[in-house]
Amino acid sequence: MTSARHNAVYNLPIAEMLVSSPGLSRSSLPLLVTLCFLLTSISFAADWAAPELELARKIAAATGPGAVALDVTNRSSLNKKDADEISRGLRVQLEALGVRTVKPEQAAATVEVSLSENLQNYAWVAEIHQGAGEFSVVMVATPRQAAAAFVREPAPLTIRKIPLWAQEGRILDVGVLEEGAAGPSHIAVLDPEKVALYKFTEGRWQQEQALPVTQARTWPRDMRGRLVLRQDHLFDVYLPGVFCQSSGSVPLSLICRDSDDPWPLSTQFALSGFFAPTRNFFTGGLSPGVGKQISTAKFYSAAPIQRPTYTFWIFAGVDGQVHLLDGISDQNARLNWGSDLASVKTACGSGWQILSTRQGDNSSDSVRAYEFPDRDPVSVSQTVDFAGGITALWTEAKGGTAVAVSRNAETGNYEAFRLAISCSQ
Amino acid sequence: MVAETRPQYGASLRTATRIAPTSLDPAAQPDSVAQRNLSRLMFDTLVTMDSRGRVQAALATSWQAAPGNQRWQFWIRRGVKFHDGSPLTPEAVAAALRAANPDWSVLPAVDSVIIERNAPDADLPAQLARGRNAISKRSEGGTLIGTGPFHITDWQPGKKLALAADEGYWGGRPFLDAIEIEMGKPARDQLIALDLGRADVAEVAPEQSHRASTEGRRVVTSAPVELMALVSARARQSPEDGKLREALALSIDRNSIRSVVLQGAGEPSGGILPNWVGGYAFVFITDQNLERARQLRSEVRQPPAWTLGYDAGDPLARVIAERIALNARDAGLTLQTTTASTADLRLVRLTLASLNPQIALAAVASATGLAAPKLSGNSIDELYQAESGMLQTQRLISLFQLPVSYALSPAVKDWSQERDGARHLENVWLGSKP
Numbered sequence: 001m002t003s004a005r006h007n008a009v010y011n012l013p014i015a016e017m018l019v020s021s022p023g024l025s026r027s028s029l030p031l032l033v034t035l036c037f038l039l040t041s042i043s044f045a046a047d048w049a050a051p052e053l054e055l056a057r058k059i060a061a062a063t064g065p066g067a068v069a070l071d072v073t074n075r076s077s078l079n080k081k082d083a084d085e086i087s088r089g090l091r092v093q094l095e096a097l098g099v100r101t102v103k104p105e106q107a108a109a110t111v112e113v114s115l116s117e118n119l120q121n122y123a124w125v126a127e128i129h130q131g132a133g134e135f136s137v138v139m140v141a142t143p144r145q146a147a148a149a150f151v152r153e154p155a156p157l158t159i160r161k162i163p164l165w166a167q168e169g170r171i172l173d174v175g176v177l178e179e180g181a182a183g184p185s186h187i188a189v190l191d192p193e194k195v196a197l198y199k200f201t202e203g204r205w206q207q208e209q210a211l212p213v214t215q216a217r218t219w220p221r222d223m224r225g226r227l228v229l230r231q232d233h234l235f236d237v238y239l240p241g242v243f244c245q246s247s248g249s250v251p252l253s254l255i256c257r258d259s260d261d262p263w264p265l266s267t268q269f270a271l272s273g274f275f276a277p278t279r280n281f282f283t284g285g286l287s288p289g290v291g292k293q294i295s296t297a298k299f300y301s302a303a304p305i306q307r308p309t310y311t312f313w314i315f316a317g318v319d320g321q322v323h324l325l326d327g328i329s330d331q332n333a334r335l336n337w338g339s340d341l342a343s344v345k346t347a348c349g350s351g352w353q354i355l356s357t358r359q360g361d362n363s364s365d366s367v368r369a370y371e372f373p374d375r376d377p378v379s380v381s382q383t384v385d386f387a388g389g390i391t392a393l394w395t396e397a398k399g400g401t402a403v404a405v406s407r408n409a410e411t412g413n414y415e416a417f418r419l420a421i422s423c424s425q
Numbered sequence: 426m427v428a429e430t431r432p433q434y435g436a437s438l439r440t441a442t443r444i445a446p447t448s449l450d451p452a453a454q455p456d457s458v459a460q461r462n463l464s465r466l467m468f469d470t471l472v473t474m475d476s477r478g479r480v481q482a483a484l485a486t487s488w489q490a491a492p493g494n495q496r497w498q499f500w501i502r503r504g505v506k507f508h509d510g511s512p513l514t515p516e517a518v519a520a521a522l523r524a525a526n527p528d529w530s531v532l533p534a535v536d537s538v539i540i541e542r543n544a545p546d547a548d549l550p551a552q553l554a555r556g557r558n559a560i561s562k563r564s565e566g567g568t569l570i571g572t573g574p575f576h577i578t579d580w581q582p583g584k585k586l587a588l589a590a591d592e593g594y595w596g597g598r599p600f601l602d603a604i605e606i607e608m609g610k611p612a613r614d615q616l617i618a619l620d621l622g623r624a625d626v627a628e629v630a631p632e633q634s635h636r637a638s639t640e641g642r643r644v645v646t647s648a649p650v651e652l653m654a655l656v657s658a659r660a661r662q663s664p665e666d667g668k669l670r671e672a673l674a675l676s677i678d679r680n681s682i683r684s685v686v687l688q689g690a691g692e693p694s695g696g697i698l699p700n701w702v703g704g705y706a707f708v709f710i711t712d713q714n715l716e717r718a719r720q721l722r723s724e725v726r727q728p729p730a731w732t733l734g735y736d737a738g739d740p741l742a743r744v745i746a747e748r749i750a751l752n753a754r755d756a757g758l759t760l761q762t763t764t765a766s767t768a769d770l771r772l773v774r775l776t777l778a779s780l781n782p783q784i785a786l787a788a789v790a791s792a793t794g795l796a797a798p799k800l801s802g803n804s805i806d807e808l809y810q811a812e813s814g815m816l817q818t819q820r821l822i823s824l825f826q827l828p829v830s831y832a833l834s835p836a837v838k839d840w841s842q843e844r845d846g847a848r849h850l851e852n853v854w855l856g857s858k859p
Contacts, residue, residue, distance in 0.1 A: 075700075075707065114705075114707060114708075116700065116704045116705060116707070117701075117704055118700070118701060118702055118703055118704030118782075118805075119476075119477045119478040119701065119702060119780060120477055120478060120479075121704065121805070122704075123703075123704025123705055123805055125704070125705045125707075125708060127708060137705070137708050137809065138806075139704075139705055139805050139806060139809060140805070141704070141804070141805040216504065218504070218593060218594065218595055218596075218597065218598075219597055220597050220598055221432070221596075221597035221598060221599065221600060221851070221852070222431065222432045222597075222600070223597065278592065278598060279434050280431060280432065280434070281431075281434075300431050318433060320857065338430030338431070339430045339431035340430060340431065357430045358430070359430065365430065389430060390430065
């Protein structure tokens with residue numbers, strides 16, 4: 001961990017200094033992101049007045065008062081509405097400075113304004129042509145806005161996707177500690193460095209505590225982790241080669257140690273799997289096993305399906321096969337599934353559904369629910385789409401919902417959702 | 426059917442590159458996207474720049490400038506090891522930076538290095554993100570080693586480089602087990618190897634990228650990152666010389682060359698920085714104006730015949746040089762193309778040195794023999810004025826901004842590439858082919 005002095009990172013004075021601004025702690029960044037995340041249904045109109053005035057002043061300084069022909073071209077990622085608004089605003093500012101905009105044949109000068117952009121800013125460039133071949137260029141820069149972090153689903157689906165949390169850094173798991181009438185009110189967010197506890201009070205999420213994961217390991221790429229709520233203490237954390245346990249009373253503490261203890265594969269059944277400490281998969285070793293079967297092929301994820309007389313398990317294998325273990329046989333299936341599975345016990349359909357990611361690249365992803373009337377899956381829902389690859393999918397503590405984390409391909413932020421099955425179509 | 430959403434560890438990636446370096450020393454290499462991509466496999470820098478040009482922590486976890494931006498301190502990440510297992514120390518960092526920058530004062534401290542410049546340097550962190558400032562050292566056996574995601578297993582200078590994943594890489598072990606890189610292989614041969622299933626990644630020349638894509642290959646292309654330009658060997662000699670240089674610049678039909686020779690790749694350019702970095706590149710004229718060119722030519726009584734040099738190993742450069750000579754003749758100018766090392770004008774490719782526009786401009790000035798632009802701040806006005814000033818010397822005639830492209834086999838997953846062409850093979854993995 002870095003010391004307080006080390007956190008005094010210096011960066012150039014650029015538009016987006018959230019991480020390095022000394023007045024804003026790192027811990028408050030996720031909160032801000034989340035607020036944006038939760039409030040994106042509200043559209044904030046950009047304020048272009050200042051750069052409009054600045055550019056108008058520069059143009060007026062070059063042309064002097066009089067009549068000019070103004071043409072505005074949008075060469076940037078600004079939408080038409082904003083570009084039109086800027087064009088109107090610029091004309092108003094110019095008029096106020098004594099520069100009237102007229103038709104080209106009536107103008108003493110022509111001003112071609114390009115709304116351009118570079119890496120960090122919008123660049124508004126005015127090319128001014130006056131009599132006798134006189135040509136000048138003036139420009140202003142104004143910071144570009146970050147892309148919208150989240151677009152709310154337009155309509156409820158069979159699988160409801162409920163936003164839980166979003167942040168720049170990787171989210172490994174989210175545990176819901178308390179529920180209010182309107183949804184989760186107290187959550188624990190596991191990332192590679194810490195478990196952060198947030199409480200929803202006075203209309204916003206506030207960080208209660210951040211418990212650092214103290215260990216000296218280098219985490220594997222595509223890191224995974226599991227946060228498991230407990231009854232005798234608040235939670236356990238399973239990380240590659242590391243196990244952490246929280247204390248049971250406030251203020252909480254988190255004690256971590258190197259460990260090869262198996263990770264729980266279900267909140268409903270006592271099956272655990274050994275996780276490869278330098279990779280992103282389970283070794284295949286099971287504890288205590290599925291019936292007499294104490295191992296299977298290396299796998300990424302596992303999900304149980306309960307039958308009246310037995311339980312069988314589905315493993316998404318590293319070999320690309322889906323393995324079905326029922327305590328006696330290990331059957332391979334060729335399914336068009338991704339590598340993350342979770343099962344949920346609901347009041348819908350047969351009572352058990354498997355949530356599965358889809359196969360494909362990580363520019364987008366989706367989850368679909370399946371049931372197993374026999375040994376072949378049947379799709380029972382439409383897909384619910386994500387704006388990037390799913391990096392985690394775990395069944396929640398009560399077993400009726402799951403947490404999915406995806407990395408938004410556009411913003412790069414990690415976004416955690418609760419996935420709940422709705423019986424109504 | 427294979428579950429492929431989650432990355433798979435393992436496998437060896439086969440690729441090739443047009444360049445054929447005889448040394449891997451990051452400080453001694455000519456700057457190119459291919460060279461940088463090669464270097465970053467083995468070596469890390471103290472900081473990196475993200476896709477928006479913001480400085481991010483790498484081997485340094487934090488940094489701070491003393492008032493005046495002349496003295497900087499960078500705190501070194503703990504627990505990082507070189508590929509021979511020796512720890513990354515402030516002493517090793519300081520030695521590497523001193524070797525790459527002899528005019529810098531770099532001193533190791535307890536857990537940091539202190540860099541002192543002889544003038545204020547607000548852009549020092551961005552300088553340290555450049556590949557030439559990657560941290561390397563010689564092992565006891567004399568081999569060059571770094572702290573990057575891959576270590577060298579076989580190095581045949583100019584021919585072949587074999588790398589293996591570094592299990593203890595501080596950023597997380599790469600998914601790939603190994604990378605095999607064949608060197609000095611023309612882009613066309615690389616595409617053939619890709620089509621035959623003998624390579625997973627191939628460099629695609631700009632003029633081939635459109636065709637490579639329309640033939641069904643999976644092609645990824647960067648933003649324009651390479652400036653193709655004519656650079657004069659001498660400063661402007663006289664007002665007449667200036668008129669001839671302007672005439673030459675106006676005679677070049679960039680749009681036609683782009684359409685025919687470059688097959689639509691790249692962008693005609695009249696400036697130095699690409700628009701996505703500067704934001705105002707369209708202000709600089711790129712259109713051919715033969716009438717004005719002829720008029721300027723006619724104002725000079727006995728114009729000299731110039732030689733136009735190009736890289737004999739660059740087939741694209743030869744064709745473009747010949748087209749420029751034809752355009753010049755239409756304006757009444759005589760250009761004789763040559764592959765000789767001395768020429769009045771040279772057709773060059775200048776790689777965007779940094780996503781920091783000030784550093785990028787300074788690098789072009791340095792490469793073309795121009796005085797370093799004087800910028801006291803970061804305003805877009807100053808940047809534009811500095812760039813305009815460089816162009817007004819008429820030492821450089823900008824032609825095109827070119828991207829870099831790669832063709833990928835279907836097995837390549839999670840291809841990770843920055844806008845400037847920087848690729849991150851540590852994030853790539855190989856899956857099954859559809």
